Amino acid sequence: MAVKLSTPAGGGATFLFCVVLALINWHISLSAADCTFSVNNPAATGCVHYDLSALQNSKGYKVSGLAGTAYSYVANVCGNVDKSALPASCGSLPDAPVFQVDGSGSSASCHDLGLLSSQATYPYDTTNATAGVRVVYYNGANNSLDRDTTARRPDYGSLGIGDEEHSHPLQDLQDITPNTRAILIDLICDPSAGVGSPQFQSEWPDFTYRMTWRSAHACPASTATAACPAAPFEPTWQSLSFRPAPLWFDDVKFGIFIHWGLFSVPSFGSEWYWHSLETGQARYVDFHNRVYGCSGVQPEKFNCTGPEFTYADFTSMFHAEMYDPDAWAQLFKNAGAKYVVLTSKHHEGWCNFPSAQHWNWNSMDVGPHRDLVGELTDSVRAAGLTMGLYHSMREWYNPIFLQDNANNCTNPMFVDEVLIPTLKDMTTRYKPDVIWADGAAGDNPCSRDSVKYWKAPEFLSWLYNESPVKDTVLVNSRWGTGSGGDYTTGPDRWTPGAKVPNKWESCFTIQQHSWGWDRTEGIENFFNTTDLIYQLVNTVACNGNLLLNIGPTADGRIVPAFEERLLQMGAWLKVNGEAIYGTKPWRAQNDTVHQRIWYTQSKMSGDVYAVSFDWPAHVNGKPGDVVLTQIKDAGAGVSVEMLGMEGKLTTQQGSDGLHITVPDMDRVLLPVDHAWVFAISGMQ
Numbered sequence: 001m002a003v004k005l006s007t008p009a010g011g012g013a014t015f016l017f018c019v020v021l022a023l024i025n026w027h028i029s030l031s032a033a034d035c036t037f038s039v040n041n042p043a044a045t046g047c048v049h050y051d052l053s054a055l056q057n058s059k060g061y062k063v064s065g066l067a068g069t070a071y072s073y074v075a076n077v078c079g080n081v082d083k084s085a086l087p088a089s090c091g092s093l094p095d096a097p098v099f100q101v102d103g104s105g106s107s108a109s110c111h112d113l114g115l116l117s118s119q120a121t122y123p124y125d126t127t128n129a130t131a132g133v134r135v136v137y138y139n140g141a142n143n144s145l146d147r148d149t150t151a152r153r154p155d156y157g158s159l160g161i162g163d164e165e166h167s168h169p170l171q172d173l174q175d176i177t178p179n180t181r182a183i184l185i186d187l188i189c190d191p192s193a194g195v196g197s198p199q200f201q202s203e204w205p206d207f208t209y210r211m212t213w214r215s216a217h218a219c220p221a222s223t224a225t226a227a228c229p230a231a232p233f234e235p236t237w238q239s240l241s242f243r244p245a246p247l248w249f250d251d252v253k254f255g256i257f258i259h260w261g262l263f264s265v266p267s268f269g270s271e272w273y274w275h276s277l278e279t280g281q282a283r284y285v286d287f288h289n290r291v292y293g294c295s296g297v298q299p300e301k302f303n304c305t306g307p308e309f310t311y312a313d314f315t316s317m318f319h320a321e322m323y324d325p326d327a328w329a330q331l332f333k334n335a336g337a338k339y340v341v342l343t344s345k346h347h348e349g350w351c352n353f354p355s356a357q358h359w360n361w362n363s364m365d366v367g368p369h370r371d372l373v374g375e376l377t378d379s380v381r382a383a384g385l386t387m388g389l390y391h392s393m394r395e396w397y398n399p400i401f402l403q404d405n406a407n408n409c410t411n412p413m414f415v416d417e418v419l420i421p422t423l424k425d426m427t428t429r430y431k432p433d434v435i436w437a438d439g440a441a442g443d444n445p446c447s448r449d450s451v452k453y454w455k456a457p458e459f460l461s462w463l464y465n466e467s468p469v470k471d472t473v474l475v476n477s478r479w480g481t482g483s484g485g486d487y488t489t490g491p492d493r494w495t496p497g498a499k500v501p502n503k504w505e506s507c508f509t510i511q512q513h514s515w516g517w518d519r520t521e522g523i524e525n526f527f528n529t530t531d532l533i534y535q536l537v538n539t540v541a542c543n544g545n546l547l548l549n550i551g552p553t554a555d556g557r558i559v560p561a562f563e564e565r566l567l568q569m570g571a572w573l574k575v576n577g578e579a580i581y582g583t584k585p586w587r588a589q590n591d592t593v594h595q596r597i598w599y600t601q602s603k604m605s606g607d608v609y610a611v612s613f614d615w616p617a618h619v620n621g622k623p624g625d626v627v628l629t630q631i632k633d634a635g636a637g638v639s640v641e642m643l644g645m646e647g648k649l650t651t652q653q654g655s656d657g658l659h660i661t662v663p664d665m666d667r668v669l670l671p672v673d674h675a676w677v678f679a680i681s682g683m684q
Contacts, residue, residue: 035078036221037121038228041129042471047228048129051221052187055195055213058082060099063200063211066501073113074099075198075211077135077185080116097137098183100209113183113209114140124186125247126471132188132218136242140181184210184242187218202501205484208241210502235461237451237484243464245486246433249474250503251582251603252338252386253540254573255434256566257507257549259343259390259515260372262350264554265314266292271516271551274311274348275396311348318367323556325379331558332385335566336573338581339386339434341547344373344426347439349395353426357418377430388434389426393419393454393479394442401447409446409453420459427463433472435463436489440480450480476505487545495535496542499585505545508535510565517551517559526561529568530613530674534596536569537611537675540580541589541598568674575644576677578602579609588630593657599630610678616662624664626678629657635684643677644670 035053040046060081065071074081080095087108090099096112103109114137124132185198196215203209233239263271268287270276276284277295285302288295293309295302332340345351345358353373354364363372373389380387395401401414427435437456442448450456456479464470477485488504490496492515495506509515510532512525527535536546548569550562573580583600586608591597596613608631616624633653640649640660650661660678667673 037078037133037135039121039123039129039133040228041223042123042127047224047226048123048220049222049224050133050187050218052077052133052135052217054217055187055215059085061197063198065100065200066202070103072101073198073200073209073211074101075183075185077187077198077213086110094140096140098140098185098209100181111181112140113181114138120242122242122244124188124244126244127246127248130189130220130223131247132186134242134244135185135187136182138180138182138238138242140183180238181207182209182238182242184208186210186212186244188212188214189216189219190214191216191219204488204502205237205241208238232465233461235457237457237482240457240460240464241484243486245474245503246472248386248472249339249434249487249545250584253545253580253583254337254536255339255341255388255545255547256332256335256337257341257390257515257547258552259346259517259549260552261343261346261352261516262311262314262318262348262367263346263516264552265317267517267519267551267553269518269520270514271346273516277311278397315366318363318554320363320368320370320372320554320556322553323368323370323372323375325375326382328376328552328558329379329383329385331563331566332380333383335570336577337385337548337566339388340376340380341388341390341434341436342373342376344389344391345395345422346390347392347394347396349392349398351422353430355422355425357422357425373426373430377432386433387430388436389430389432390436390438391423391426392439393437394439394447396443402443404453405442405444405447409444409449412453412455415453415455420455423459424462424467427467427469427473431469433469433474435473435475437476437478440478440483442480448481450483454480456480456483495538496544497538499542499589500544503543503545505547506535506539507547507549508532509549510562511551515549515551517553519553523561526565529565529572532565532569533572533674534613536580537598537600537613538590540583541585541600541611543585572672572674575672576611576675579611579643579677579679583609591629593629594627597626597628605681608680608683610680611675612678613675615667615676624662626660626662627654627657628660628678628680631658631680631683633684634658634680635682637682637684638680639682640678640680643679644672649678 035056037050038047041048055077056079057076058079060074060076063073063075065073074086075098080097081099083090086099087101087110089108090110093110093112094115096114097116098113100111100113101108118137118139120136122134123129124134193214193216195217196213198211198213201210201212233243259271263273266273269284273284277288277297280298285295285297289302289304293307294304296308344353349358349361351358351362353362353371355362360366363370377387398414400418404412404414440448440454447453460475463473474486476487476489477483478489488502493508510527511518511521512527539546550558552558579600582603584603586599586601588599598611600609610628612626616626638651640651642649652659
């Protein structure tokens with residue numbers, strides 16, 4: 001972050017003191033006439049300067065809020081809004097660059113969003129500072145704030161966000177007072193956009209409002225070789241929430257999740273095998289005692305004679321002798337995936353890499369005697385894909401973690417001595433571009449707290465300020481209660497079925513009940529390829545990414561049932577990928593009449609894609625129609641083609657929607673099955 005500061009009265013010594021204080025506390029004095037900003041360019045050593053003075057408007061720009069709400073906004077990019085043009089209820093509030101107006105007329109209420117004296121600036125794209133600039137105003141307040149948020153936006157709870165295990169990603173952040181409000185304005189360089197105007201995007205986390213503004217005036221005014229002064233992200237959720245997420249993540253759409261660990265040896269039930277065993281679940285104890293030896297779990301209940309065999313003894317059976325990371329990476333690439341997330345450590349505490357904090361409980365010291373994470377990281381990057389790592393924060397039976405819980409977390413030794421050193425070592429060594437946290441629910445209410453126990457903001461401030469991946473890395477939102485993140489991860493297999501305004505990710509399994517390989521399940525317990533493509537399409541249509549999970553075997557194989565589905569998805573994406581990669585949600589996510597039709601839109605061309613999971617019916621040899629009821633007036637210039645088929649299709653605009661005639665043909669002549677994509681261009 002860098003800003004231009006006006007010189008206060010009082011001389012040079014006072015000015016130097018104020019500059020230092022501003023950079024430490026991010027409290028920047030900005031005059032109404034000063035609309036220049038400077039940010040560091042991570043792509044090269046130097047500084048990028050922006051002059052936004054052409055966008056100043058003391059009356060403010062009017063911005064509509066989310067559909068279905070009574071909220072609207074009045075925004076000025078670098079100066080306070082003239083309150084004389086606002087409802088009377090705004091008059092008693094502090095001066096601010098943005099106001100939120102609820103309702104209209106004399107009954108309208110008002111909230112100030114941010115203060116001009118509390119401002120921070122970042123590159124819009126953390127990997128390219130010439131793409132635009134993010135301007136943040138924070139510490140806006142309203143002491144009469146109504147904490148009921150359901151009237152302000154869709155009920156995200158009804159979409160399945162949040163449960164006891166995974167904290168509500170939109171809940172209030174614990175280190176922000178009930179009065180705090182912030183506004184983030186992303187000014188995006190677009191030479192063809194003219195002045196443009198701000199558009200409301202989302203509110204996430206609570207009381208942090210995000211707008212985008214495409215403008216020719218948001219392009220760099222100049223660059224310099226010298227670096228700008230930069231202030232760090234502070235270890236608070238509010239400060240961390242201001243960080244722009246690297247843009248690469250929104251374009252890739254599809255990733256592979258890999259659950260692999262010591263639980264892959266028994267491969268029975270789920271990756272929670274150890275926990276299920278130790279808590280005395282009869283199915284697990286009976287199986288373990290019969291197949292491996294006496295577990296020692298509740299011997300008075302589960303009679304067992306013979307040699308002892310504890311969970312730790314599985315290390316002698318975890319060899320990964322068939323593990324070929326190059327073959328894995330090529331399979332993921334052929335599947336059409338763009339990023340990979342591997343378990344570095346699950347809740348059992350076993351590490352798939354050498355870890356000083358996990359002596360004799362990692363894949364280098366015992367078991368395979370290989371750095372499983374390092375090998376796959378190299379192979380994935382060699383295949384042109386992006387590498388990420390899953391890391392469980394808790395460890396079920398780590399004595400230090402159990403002691404922390406017994407002490408009511410008054411002294412978080414596990415976090416200080418095990419978790420954070422391991423995370424920093426993993427990050428420095430492998431440089432992952434995704435860190436996927438999990439397991440922060442803990443076994444005690446105190447160990448669910450993202451700030452007081454897990455100290456997540458402390459680690460993330462290091463990650464964003466100092467780590468070797470500070471400009472490219474993203475993190476999810478499972479860091480404990482009250483946590484934020486670069487994108488939202490809801491509950492497992494989350495399928496909201498409606499647009500979520502902020503970026504989100506669905507982690508979904510191919511096996512229906514387990515994340516780790518479960519050899520007890522038959523093929524009937526696997527989602528078929530059409531199911532998985534449907535999950536991908538409706539996730540992307542609703543502003544998400546799909547992270548699709550596989551569970552390798554203990555000897556390092558990806559079984560044919562996984563491989564087949566991945567390759568079939570890759571074949572579909574090879575033909576239809578333009579409807580997935582680099583797209584954004586369209587104004588409608590799916591067809592209200594024909595609900596197995598989903599829509600996306602190209603960011604580059606603006607073309608709309610309609611993905612239908614039903615082949616049009618043909619009656620008596622006559623061509624069938626696909627009717628897109630969300631398109632009521634396509635205009636005379638509309639053109640439609642089916643991806644994978646030569647030529648344009650005949651269309652007719654009807655009162656019920658756009659009719660697309662599909663020739664009567666044998667579907668086996670098409671290059672793919674499962675779903676068919678209609679690319680629609682030239683709509684008015």
